[in-house]
Amino acid sequence: MSIFEKARELAVINSAGAVIGWDQETYLPASAAKYRAEQLAWLSSRAHELVTSDGWRNDLESAEAGNNGADPRISANLRELRREFDRSAKLSTDLVARDSMASSLAKHAWADARKRSEFSTFAPHLQTLLDIAREKADLWGYADEAYDALLEGYERGTSTAAVASLFDKMRPAVREIAAKAVANSASHAPSLPAGPYPVAAQQEFNARVAESIGFDFDAGRIDTTTHPFCTTLGPRDVRLTTRYMESDFTSSLFGVLHEAGHGLYEQGLREDDFGLPSGSAVSLGIHESQSRLWENHVGRSRIFWEKWYPVAQGFFPQLAGFPLEKFLRYLWRAEFSQIRVEADEATYDLHILLRFGLERRMINGELAVADVPAAWNESFRDLFGFAPEDDTHGCLQDIHWSMGGLGYFATYTLGNINSAQLFAAANREPEIADAV
Structure with missing residues (x-):
């Protein structure tokens, strides 16, 4: 399987996560929040295992070695897949699962806190997400401050x-x-x-x-x-x-x-x-x-x-x-x-x-x-x-x-x-x- 085929396989997993994530924000009953968080964490873990696997690494390296630069689209895709792999490989599957679980639970806590105007009920969830964000930033690495690593995930090349x-x-x-x-x-x-x-x-x-x-x-x-x-x-x-x-x-x-x-x-x-x-x-x-x-x-x-x-x-x-x-x-x-x-x-x-x-x-x-x-x-x-x-x-x-x-x-x-x-x-x- 080529690296591009693997990338499309990853997209299927991520799309499944997007479907139930969309449902979480629109129609999910409140009582279903915990199990939905487990579903999303499982999908995030499987996606991360795929993108950081030896098979993914080997196929990426093979494609890079065989690329002669004649097709700029292929070169650009390989460049970005390399960036995504290098960034993902620095995180453990456990951390990715914890991040997904924490954010899923936090969304429901936030919605309830917002309704009641009670920040204190959301605060423990924000603390967990903040700790995870710092952990990810330290693993990704940064030039000057931890916030650099987070910005890179949204607007690469900036600081x-x-x-x-x-x-x-x-x-x-x-x-x-x-x-x-x-x-x-x-x-x-x-x-x-x-x-x-x-x-x-x-x-x-x-x-x-x-x-x-x-x-x-x-x-x-x-x-x-x-x-x-x-x-x-x-x-x-x-x-x-x-x-x-x-x-x-x-x-x-x-x-x-x-x-x-x-x-x-x-x-x-x-x-x-x-x-x-x-x-x-x-x-x-x-x-x-x-x-x-x-x-x-x-x-x-x-x-x-x-x-x-x-x-x-x-x-x-x-x-x-x-x-x-x-x-x-x-x-x-x-x-x-x-x-x-x-x-x-x-x-x-x-x-x-x-x-x-x-x-x-x-x-x-x-x-x-x-x-x-x-x-x-x-x-x-x-x-x-x-x-x-x-x-x-x-x-x-x-x-x-x-x-x-x-x-x-x-x-x-x-x-x-x-x-x-x-x-x-x-x-x-x-x-x-x-x-x-």
Whole structure:
């Protein structure tokens, strides 16, 4: 069996894990959480045993030795498979299983803690995941600090120092832009007509929008969850999720546009390369550029709503007497939101600066888990001028830490930067407005 055939075999195992992982976040009964964690841990262990086996190593070395460099696609795949092997081989199967089990159990603990606004019930799970993250970082190795090894898993080639330097340069300008935008909005942003905006109507409207931008519903679907996400279960099987507020239909819509951006990227990858690096995303910073491009550069544009606002008025009768210009002022308002996924373009990156700083301190042992709520509130007050009303609106709002996703948040701001450059380049083409 060639290394490429083995990679496709690995993809089958990982796809099975993705299916039951998706179910865990959408339809799994609460009482089934423990056994689901065992299932995911078993699959993670089998996948790790395969990718670190002598057979995998031998086939990889054989392919590398026989590669003459004539086909750049083969060379690129071998380069990335080597990187993945070297990184995986540093971890034991036991550690991989513990990591999977801990994150599965932590997701349910987080959801319950978020509902109750009780960080203390999630704290032991976060401590376990933090200990595992440090253990993995030490095994992977790093140049300057442990956080480097975690960032490498999401945005390879970068470093904590490089990201911190970028964020430090951005911080004064982002704070100034945010403050001015919020002050300007305060005087003239209208309120959206009162709900309810029925969930069924939102679902139909969102599906029409997602389909119009190219999301293929024969190869995907949209479901409901606590925290929106996109996941790929296999070739031609991309799942989106969102959450609904009956007081504001735009909340679920922008969740769908964001996740559909991820979905379009996944559906655009080479189907016959599924399981190979060439059939995978190049980085999370690029992946997030696609979600943020569709959510903000397209989804908040005038030309987009000139087409879709009359359709929205048909779905939601209370918009009938609310003209497009007022709706756009509502849409373009800036405010210091407690919730990252509800934040506007002017204030969003402040949320990422906060999370990056706290994660870095946690990984480096400078911030104890028990002190996270207070540290969150202090940092939030410094950046936004007030403290969150409770842990649900503060340190418990995101699912990422419960997934063991320490190091992920920086990719959102990298995605914002990438999306702005990509959309600026696209706008040089005269037909782009019609395409939008």
